[in-house]
Amino acid sequence: MANKWNPQLYDTKHAFVYQYGESLLELLAPAPGERILDIGCGTGALTRQLSNAGAEVAGIDKSPEMIEAARAAFPGLEFHVMDAAGFQFNKPFDAIFSNATLHWVPEQEQAVQCMAAALKPGGRMVVEFGGKGNVETVIKQIRKTLQEHGYDAQAARQFWYFPSISEYSSLLERNGFEVALAQLYDRPTPLADSENGITDWINMFGGTFFEDIEAAERQSLIAEIQEALRSSCYHDGGWWADYRRIRVVARRLPIALSGNL
């Protein structure tokens, strides 16, 4: 099921997605002259920061709308419409960076294999995305409300990948990476709109749950979900989502070291 992205809505209401990515950039510590790939670059804000650090960058995103917006905003940078689970480059990278993207990729084994193939031996990957238990309060309420209205098939949909540390580290290790750091941490996230934060969030990110539900019914269900979440997700004058992040730093082993010794 495809998610169609709206770059304007993303930048005005969901800029926190890349603003939180700035601490991940510090962990990557891009050096001048390094060749770095940004997977899931969105509208290109973090790709530009990598470039500002002196790196030679390429940004990829599955959404043509996002890549069009990124190219318009940063015409000097290299951007491609490519899938995180099916990309290929001729010239290898020193590092791979990815913020808030990999939870959208169902084919995780292929994504990790693409990353391994795109990195130089010894190259590093620094990634962060939704980890085990991510936005669980919101997701549980979406499923509950859908079920209460008889939408059992929609309620059962699984389209995000939120792994535990052991699950993702094992995946990396069996594909030739050595994991240097893995963290799973709570990052409660304020949503931009103090009136309709949950509604906006679901419209932006959770559309797959509602794809075959007629528009008026869909908006009424989403309003009901937001109201049901008020006691747990509305405080301090605004809406919050219970984000949990998995943050991983790993190095691609030289081929001779990646198998059993």
Ligand code: BEZ
């Ligand atoms: C996240 O960044 O964790 C996320 C964003 C949208 C949907 C699901 C998770």
